[in-house]
Amino acid sequence: MSETFLDALVVGAGFGGIYQLKKLKDQGLYVIAIDVASDVGGTWHWNRYPGAMSDTESYLYRYSWDQEDLKTYPWTKHYLYQPDILAYLRHVTEKHNLRQHMHFNTELISAVWDDSSSRWIVETSTGVTYKARYLITALGLLSRQNLPHFRGIDDYTGELYHTGSWPDNVNLKGKRVGVIGNGSTGVQVITAIAKDVKQLVCFQRNPQFSVPSGQGPATPEYRKSINNDYNKIWKDCKDSMFGFGFEEASRPTSSVSEEERIAIYEKAWNRGGGFRFMFETFGDITTDVDANNCATDFIKKKITATVNDPEKLQKLMPTQLYARRPLCDAGYYDQFNLPHVSIVSLKDTPIAHFTPTGITTSDGTPHDLDVVIFATGFDAVDGSYTRIRIQGRNGQTLKDHWSNSSGPTSYLGLTIPGFPNMFMILGPNGPFSNIPPAIEIQVDFISNMIADAEKTNGAGTGKGKTVIEATPQAEQDWTEMCDEMSKGSLFAKTDSWIFGANVEGKKRSVLFYFGGLKAYGDRLKDVVGHGYQGFTGL
Template identity: 55%
Template sequence: MTTTPLAKRSVGTQIINYDAVIIGAGFGGIYMLKKLRDELGLKVRAFDKAAGVGGTWFWNRYPGALSDSETFVYCFSWDRELCQEWDINTRYVDQPQILSYMNHVVDRHDLREDIQLETAITSAVFDEETSRWLISTDDGQQYSAKYLVTALGLLSATNIPNIKGLNQFKGQTYHTANWPADAVLEGKRVGVIGTGSTGTQVITAIAPVVGHLSVFQRSPQYTVPVGNGPVSREAADDIKRNYDAIWEQVRSSRLAFGFEESDIPTMSVSPEERKKIFQRGWDGGGGFRFMFQTFNDIAIDEQANLAAQDFIREKISEIVKDPETARKLMPRDLYAKRPLCDSGYYATFNRPNVSLVDVKANPIEEITATGIRTADGVEHELDVIVFATGFDAVDGNYKRIDIRGRNNVSIKDHWSDGPSSYLSVATANFPNMFMILGPNGPFTNLPPTIETEVEWVSDMIEYMEDNELACTEPDPESERQWSETCREIADKMLFAKGDSWIFGANIPGKTNSVYFYMGGLGPFSEMLTSVKNADYRGFKFMSLSVPVRYAQKALS
């Protein structure tokens, strides 16, 4: 390994040089390492603060953790042989299955030797004199790289609400995204705060084993059955035979979930037929299938959305035996958050050891030494508090690293009015920094989008290497136009009218902003291709000191 005397290096510290440094060893970091190392021949190092690979799936080990993307599309499509060999035995994959798969991929392609675990990146600073990134880690080591690739994940910066008295609780506290291996819940009095996707999963999973479960619900949820279960050998073989057609459909679709999205408007059929179609979606399972495979306008038309709401509320009243509990569980707002699915969530509240606390009507006042006290003065005595309170999504992990671009501008200041990007993969004033699942990328099943972005970034880096270019970044106008495009599309969706982490609403004080491109993976891929074919329209390319070319053409 070589060293270099960069201007910002610490006295006496040897700086280790790489062509590229990758932050993160989840789906994005693993594939990025494979592309840059094995296909471009670059010297690459991937870092992760975790003790193992897997990203989100390393940390989220809570009971009931399950992907809501089906097994056959929640994987790497680029390893065709592995897709043919891998045993598809359940419709959906749980956390241990996903983590086993990702470790298998890393070992199968000999990637582990270039992944450095238990090492957190503390800062990454762009050196304008050398057009390289200076990267520091929590063990005091420094690295230099021409390219910095962030594969931090959308849902990885944990969110713990600031509740009075949190530190005085004498029992155990767990966050679902940092679940300890030695957690003991059997027979305990457990309180769960949060009823989003993670909350519904963990509540359903632990209810049969805990002594008593108190669910502290701020917002009731629309959720449908997941429909998980075994996959027959015939069905698995059929998937493998149709591999190419399946992935062609996935990449050209909007959602990339592996099903044909409906082209039927909700109100174009009779009430009786509408109920039959909803019932088929309920029986078949899957949150995204229910919202997008039944009808084509649930996410954009309020009348259609109301019909879906009414169907789910009717199901809640049928399933939940206690009328008051059913009333509390019934959402009254738009069905316009990330579509949830479950393994028996509503029925869980029929159990005698489960109680529901409506903290919107009766807020949490304080966490005490022995439990949680609500505004009515009741102290709910607990042995364990589980925070299923989600994440500071999309840009949260970026703000936890000291990332500085041109003129020493920090990413926090650059995104002070909300995160932005050009095409999700880059942002102005941060040269040679490429983001996998950066702000304003597609709202989809994630592995196909990750593959799309990794392949595009790899192509751009190859272009730069072939043309001996020093660095690149988007021009601010192209980034502004992409943000406007994402906002215009989001405003046509009902999602924009709801309070959701999709727009940052789960974090107090966070700017309500557009975080996703809602136009779908197919159109997004076409946009990436058109930018590439137009000599990377919207990017400027520079030598060490003087711009050699500036592509100023606006997005078409």
């Protein structure tokens, strides 16, 4: 057992943790980052499954603060695959000499606030105890796996994998494979492996709308055009609603003729990108049911034109609103024209139990499988926190704090009353947007607030020294506003991870701020402009 005293401890070494470590180090603080993984990457360290790819344009799925890297670091396609993203984050870590401040294979076991010393006492799996004045968690939106339990699963003798912890050197070629789940991950996995496996059985709960990704090479000419305009691109990104590199449409669906509408959909379909189709075509697809139906009618016709088998088509045809995280693919529906690819509707015939050789559905049909892949997603946003003992003032744990409210709550998606000097990157009710720019906005705010508090109160610990805490009223007001804002979106009318509805037994609640990236950034500026409104200790 050993103790290490720190100014700040960062938990996580993905996009958020890397940038937070750099910022605080540059401010002169003694800071260390820990991660349970063996290397940097966060989400992109664990999610190594076939076809794993970001659906954000390559030139915006990176940091904006390194101008040299923006223009010179290689990216050859419109969208980055998992190995590309992991290589990029490793590059940033090495270039900025951050690895020496990182401790890997180190799991956060518990974090307890000590009022007497104004420090967080953090126990880890390595036996090292960190005593830090500031605790910043960058646990990731999607890091705690959602792994449903099925009767008989322990009896299964084949290979079992969850896409969120994919091991190296998995060989699926020539095998009988079952994939449970057809969200973003499931769509990517199914598309990537279909041609290589002997048999593919896709177990789906809800049919999904998916549009082409538009994946393709980034030509030198294209890269040059981006490089010449990077400053404007990033300004526009952070001034936009979702930060995906395009101007979101404001026009209503009903403002154009049917012929014009179809032409707009067709252009978006051909260009590719899930977020582009949902938000660049018309401004009311996610707020107006009639507008949503117009968009889904178009996509349904595309699905019908692609899938040849009537039975498969019927199972693949979505019946709910187009109001989940928008998916895109590289030929998902085409895979179901392959004779060895089948689909099981879990609405009609749920999984009854596992057997030693596979899965049996409720109608008694056995599916013999060599491999079962769980593409069942994550206990998103708060799931990574509730599994850890985080204890604030007066012995209250974070899990208890959230269980006593309508769900996971925060002030600004960053901090929680009763948990002083603790800040969350991408915490509950943070912005629903492209991840890297959202992270940058939050990390900059956290870092600047710490710097301002240090100037005001003086560095150190003890009574009267740098204790930053959100007020209960600020948390309540922010939570109520996020909840009210979500009611205007059709996202609230579907069961998805965006509201925690994908995890059995989990309380459905709002998990995001739907006001947009620019409005969120403006709110943070307003908080600062009013003397860190909603916080004490500054």
